[in-house]
Amino acid sequence: EDKVVQSPLSLVVHEGDTVTLNCSYEVTNFRSLLWYKQEKKAPTFLFMLTSSGIEKKSGRLSSILDKKELFSILNITATQTGDSAVYLCAVYAGNNRKLIWGLGTSLAVNP
Amino acid sequence: NAGVTQTPKFRVLKTGQSMTLLCAQDMNHEYMYWYRQDPGMGLRLIHYSVGEGTTAKGEVPDGYNVSRLKKQNFLLGLESAAPSQTSVYFCASRQRLSTDTQYFGPGTRLTVL
Numbered sequence: 001e002d003k004v005v006q007s008p009l010s011l012v013v014h015e016g017d018t019v020t021l022n023c024s025y026e027v028t029n030f031r032s033l034l035w036y037k038q039e040k041k042a043p044t045f046l047f048m049l050t051s052s053g054i055e056k057k058s059g060r061l062s063s064i065l066d067k068k069e070l071f072s073i074l075n076i077t078a079t080q081t082g083d084s085a086v087y088l089c090a091v092y093a094g095n096n097r098k099l100i101w102g103l104g105t106s107l108a109v110n111p
Numbered sequence: 112n113a114g115v116t117q118t119p120k121f122r123v124l125k126t127g128q129s130m131t132l133l134c135a136q137d138m139n140h141e142y143m144y145w146y147r148q149d150p151g152m153g154l155r156l157i158h159y160s161v162g163e164g165t166t167a168k169g170e171v172p173d174g175y176n177v178s179r180l181k182k183q184n185f186l187l188g189l190e191s192a193a194p195s196q197t198s199v200y201f202c203a204s205r206q207r208l209s210t211d212t213q214y215f216g217p218g219t220r221l222t223v224l
Contacts, residue, residue: 032211042201042215043154088154092211097142097161098169099213103153 002027006089006102014110017079021105023089024071031092033072034099035063038086046074046087079109113137115216117202123222124192132187132219134202140214141207143185145169145177147198148218154201160185161207192223 007022023033032050036043047056049065049072056063060079065072076083086106090099118133134143145157156169160179174196176188185204189196199220203213 034211034213042217045212045214048211090154096211097167098144098156098159101154103151 002091002093002100004089004091004100004102006087006105008105009103010106010108012108012110013079015079015081017109018075018077019079019107021074021076021087021089021107022071023074023102025089025091025100026070027091027093027100029094030067030070031096033065034090034092035072035074036088036090038088038104039084043088076107079107081109081111083107084109115202115204115214117200117216117219119219120217121220123224124189125224126193128192129188129190130192130221131189132200132202132221134185134187134204134216135183136185136202136204136214136216137183138204138206138214139182140204141182142205142213143179144203144205144213145175145185145187146201146203147171147196148201149198157187157200192221194223197221197223 004025034048035046047063052067060077063074086104088104089102115136144159146154155171158177160166163182166177178186202216205213
């Protein structure tokens with residue numbers, strides 16, 4: 001059965017800290033991996049990764065995919081209270097029509 | 112360009128009542144999805160559509176029906192609501208295969224008493 005596992009489930013840090021969120025997957029015919037951020041509303045898209053070793057970067061957020069070891073990481077440097085959210089990882093596999101979602105990592109950034 | 116919109120934003124039903132949630136997108140996307148999100152359960156796919164007039168079951172389809180009569184609209188129906196259907200419902204849409212990004216609507220919070 002296809003699955004996506006995120007760790008840790010929750011994390012509390014102080015402003016300015018750097019955090020690393022993990023996403024591992026076991027799927028048939030991997031196509032792409034997506035990261036989303038969810039505050040008290042709908043998920044918003046962050047990154048899509050399809051190739052190993054190529055870092056995607058947006059401001060203080062970056063992500064990389066390792067297709068050999070079947071995982072991705074999302075890094076947030078110099079965290080701010082506005083980074084507090086649930087970060088969701090999801091994978092397209094098989095016929096590429098449906099996303100397989102992880103349960104998310106809840107990040108709290110304290111001032 | 113409103114993106115993905117959902118109607119209503121909130122609703123309270125009594126057990127056994129029926130209702131329809133409307134999802135509309137103005138991005139000319141081929142694929143549309145209905146999810147429910149519950150604490151500790153993550154996002155779970157209810158039904159999805161790969162084009163006008165087509166629908167398919169997702170992970171948790173029981174108790175729900177859908178229709179996609181127009182490309183821009185995707186309706187989710189609850190024929191006889193149950194307390195277990197209390198949840199936040201999200202609609203999403205996606206361009207056909209050229210990009211994998213799903214864009215989400217703002218959600219509908221449904222409570223079934």
